[in-house]
Amino acid sequence: MSDDGKPLPSAASAAEPLPEEEATEPAEPEGEVATEEAEAPPAARPARPPPAPFKISTFIYVFLGLLGLWMLIESSARNSIAGLFGTSPGNPGPLYWLIGFNSNYLLLTMALAGAVEMLVTSVAYNYTTNWVKAAKVQKWSAAFRKVQMEAIRSGKKDRIAALKPQQEKLTRLSGEVSIAQFKGMAITYFLLILIYTWIYLVIDAANPVQRTVSFGSGASILLTSNVGSLPIPVWFIIFSLYTVPFSLVFRRVLKHLWLRRYATEHHLSSVPPAS
16 A cells, blocks of 8 residues: 555566557568668569561552651652663664553553552552441541530530540541551552653653644644643653543542452442442
8 A cells, every 4th residue: 555545566467468559569670661662573564565577568658658758858769760771773672562562652551650650559549448447437527626616616615625536636637547558658659750750761761853743724833842831741741641530540440359359258238339
């Protein structure tokens, strides 16, 4: 008993343990936590995307595009490459042997060369273009522009903001169609410069009689003469006019065949129009 009359705490009560919520566990050192985080399995980390596979078609597109640009800038390289196809009886080549006709029928030579150019161009565009996807994107673009203009006229910001996801998707699809067209352009750009240069070399190597085109009324015209006061030769205009109908015919026929094959592969009952 203490002096004030209160009992002293017994030894048993002094030996009672603390409650569990008051008991504290020793803190783990920070070094062990850092070590466990550093030793996390590699599977838990985000995997890096695999590199894009190499495509030989992409290499060909880039090579032909650069070659066409080089031919456009360097005239000597342009003439050397085109000269490999033959320009005269003294300089024969595969293309001149087929459609050169010894430079006696230059108008027919230009017509056949234009047909060859437009056939290869149409095949390239038909190979790189998904006509169904291009038609859908064109239709969606027209419909989206109409809805977007109505939203802008209404002045409601929520309606304009609601169209942003659709606009981003449409922009992505339009970019994919444009990239496909650029792939076809890489081939046609090189071929365009090559064929025009070859026609120029063939006409330049011909004699004045072969360059002269006579009409039934007794009039004649020199293919190397300019059109009026313009620095454009007559043969350039004639050859360009040859390529227009060939381009329309070949592209329409190849597009129709592509759509027929698409309808067969997807089991469609009718073939979409080629126009």
